Amino acid sequence: MTKRAESPQPQTLDEYKTYSEALEAEVNKLKKQVLMLLEQSKLAQHKRFGSSSEKTPLNQLFLFNEAEQAANPALPEPTVETVTHKRKKVKGDRLAKFDHLPVETVEYRLPEEEQVCSCCDGKLHEMSSEARDELVFMPAQYKIVRSVRFIYSCRHCERNEESTPVVTAKAPAPAHPGGLASASILAHVMHQKYVESLPLYRQEQQLLRHGLMLSRQTLANWMIYASERWLEPLFHYMKSHMLLQDILHADETTFPVLQEPGRKAEQKSYLWMYRTGHTSEPIVLYEYQPTRSGEHPRQFLEGFSGYLHADGFSGYHKLADVTLCGCWSHARRKFDEALKALPAAHRTAEVAAGKGLWFCNELFAVERRLKDVSPEARHQARQEQSAPLLEAYLKWLQNAEAEVLPKSLTGQAITYSLNQWDKLVAFMQDGRLEIDNNRAERAIKPVVIGRKNWIFANTPKGAKASATIYSIVESAKASGLNPYAYLKFLFEQLPQLPNLHDQDALRQLAPWSTSLPDSCRVAPPK
Template identity: 55%
Template sequence: MMNTTTVTANQLESLQARCEAQEQEIAELKKQVKLLLEELRLARHRQFGRSSERTTDDQVRLDLVFNEAEAEAQPEAEEPTVETVTYQRRKKQPGQRDAMLADLPVERIEYRLSEEERICSCCNAVMDEVGVEVRRELKHIPAQTVLVEHVQYKYACRPCDKHGTETPMAKAQMPRPPIPGSLASASMLAHVIDKKYVDGMPLYRQEQQFARKGLALSRQTLANWVVLGATRWLSLVYDRLHEELLSRKYLHADETTLQVLHEPGRAAESDSYMWLYRSGRDGPPIVLFDYQETRSREHPRRFLEGFKGYLHVDGYSGYHDIEGVTLVGCWAHARRKFDEALTALPTAERKKP
C-alpha cells in the first residue's frame, strides 16, 4: 500500500518560491565563478604570459633620470680650484653613405711621389700623374676643456688722484657668469646637462670622465650645476616652449608615477606623478614634463589653460571637462581592453567566430 503525502497550496507555493530563489542564487554564483575564472586567467597571463605590448631597453626609468641631480646636489659643496639586443640589419640603400657624409668637413691628405721616385724603371723618363685612389675614414677629435680667463681692466684718473679729489673709476664691460662664483661656463653647463639627459650618462660617470682628464669635479658640483642651470636659465626656455605648445592644435598627454628621494615633508616611498605633454605633427616637436605630487585633475587643467584643440589621451577621467579641449581616444588603450577580454575567455572559446 503506497504512502501519499498531502501538500497544501501554501506549501507548494513556498516550495516553488524556495526553488526559484535557489535557482537565482545558483545563477548568481555561476556568474561570480565565471568572473573570478576570467580574472584568474587574466592575472596569470599578466604574471606569466607574454605581453603584446613591450618596453624597449632604451626606455629608462624616470626615477633614475630625474632624481640624481637633486639627490647629489649640495649647495654648500665647494667647487675645486683651478643586456644584448638582437635585430636584423636592413640593407643600406645606394648612396646612403654619401648622404651621411655630405655635411662633414673634409681633411684631405695627399700622398705624392717625389720627382726622383717617379723615374721610370724601364726608360728613365719622368712618369706623369694619371689618376688617384681615395680611401675615406672617419676621424674623431675628442672634446677639449679649456680654461678661459676673463680679464677685466680697471681705469682711474691720475690727475684727480694727485689733486686729492674724488678719483673717477671705470671698468670695461664683461659678461656675467651663468652661475656667480662658479667655474661653469654656459658651454660646460650645456655639456653636463646634455650628457645626462640626452645621452643618459649619470653624473658619477661624468665625474669619472672628468677625472681621467685631470679635473676633480665631484658629482655634487655637477649636480649643483644641473640644478642651478635649470632654475636660472632653462626655466625661461621651458616657459617659452609652454607658450608655443599651447598655441598648437593637437597635443598628447599622459602621466606616470615617480618616486622622489628627497622631498620636504614626504617619505621617499610616496608616489608622485610626472605629467608629460607633447606636440603633434603640426610643427617642430615639443616635449614638456610637469612634476606634481598628486594625480589631481587640476594639474592638466592648470597646465593646459588657454589651449584650444584636440588632446590625445588614455581613458583617465582627470583629462575630462577641460575647457576648450576636445579629447581624442587612444587606439593602443582601446586594443588593450579587447586583448584582456580575449585573454579572460577559456581557451576553447577564443577561436569562436
C-alpha cells in the same frame, strides 16, 4: 578552530534538483573565475616575455568580411612574367648623407728620392690618385678658458685731474658667475642626463677618467642653478604661448622623489606632460607635482580652452571650457591584450576580443588613408567612412556587454569603450584632431627611459629642475634642433639679456624661432 557549518542534505527529489542547480551555478561561476585568472596570467607572461608590438598579424582577424578585405577591383590581372629592376647603390649615395661634415684631406706622396723609374731611372710624374673616406671619432676634450679683461685709464688725468676715468674691456657675461661651469659644460651635462639618460653618478665616473674631479653634487647644483636662473623664464614664455592654442595633448607618469617634505620615500610623485598638437608650433612642457590630483592640470591649464587629448584618467575632468578627446590606442590596446591572453588556437576565431580589435583597426585604417589630406577634407571623409563604423561599433558594444564576464579582459575592454564613448568620438568634431593620444605617449617616453637609469630625483627642487630641462630639450627635439647645440646657445645668449622676461627676446630664442642659427639645427637626412 571553528568548524564550517555544513549544508543540510537534500531529502526529496525537488531538494535534490535545487541542490544540483546550485552546484552547477557555482561550478559555472568558478569556471569563469578560473578563465579570468588564466587570462591575467597569460597576459602577464606575454608582457614579460612576449613582443611589445600591438600590430595585428596579417593572418589574423581577416575572418570578418574576408572577401571585402582581400578584394581590390582596381588590381590588374597578373601576367606570366614580372620583370623588376633594382637600382644598384653607388659609393656616392653612401657618402651623401655625411656631406654636412667637415672633411680633412691627408695626402700621401712618394719622397723626392723615390720618384725614380725602376726601369730606366727616369723621373716619375703624378699620373692620377686614389682616395678613400673614413668616419673619424674625436673624443671629448676638456680645457680651462681663462677670460682676462683689461682695465684702462688715462695718464694725463692721472697726473693732472682730481679723478681718472677707468674703462674696462667688455666680455660676455658668464653662464655661472663665480663658478667653473661654462655654457658648453652645462649643456653637455644636461644633454648627457636628459637626452642620453646618463645619470650624474656615471658622468662623475666618466669625468674622473678624464682626470676631472667633479662630484655628482656639484653637477646637480649646476643643473638646478642653470634651470632656475636661465631656463625657467623661457619655460614660462613657452607655456604662455601654449595656452593660446586650442588643441593640446596631456599625459602623466610617476616620478619618484626621495626627500619630499611630509611624504615617505616610497610614495609616488608625478611628472605631468602637456604638448601642442600637430598643427601648432611644437611645444612640450613638463610639470612636477607630488600627487595625481586633478587640481594640477586645472591650475596648469588655467586660461586654456579648446580640445585636450588625454587617456581615460578622471583627473582631467575638472577642466572647464575643455572638450576631452579620448584615445583609441588605449581602447584598441585593451582588446589586443584580451586577445593575446586567449589560447593560441582561439585567437583567429570570431571571439569578442577579436571583433572589438577589428573595429579599432578599421578606424585606424581610415586615419592612415587620410594622413596627408587637409583638416577640412579629413573631417568630411570621417563623416563618410568613420561614422558608420562608429555606429556599428557602439551597437556591437551594447550587445556584447551582456554576453561577457565584466571582470574578464574582454569585459574590461568593452566597459572602457562604453564609459569613454563621448570622449572617443570627440575627434569627429574637427579635422585637426587626432584619433589617439600617441603624440603625448611619445613625449612621456624619454622620461620613462631616463627614470629606468637614474631611478629617482633626490629633492622636489631637483624634480622641478628636471621638469624644466626636459621641457626645453624635448621641445628642441620636436622642432628639429640639436639639443646640445641649442642648450649651449641658450646659455651663451640668455646671460647677455638685460631683462630675462623680455618677451620679444624670448620669442627669438624659442625652439620654433626661425632666427635661431643653423648650428642649432640637426642636419637634414639625405
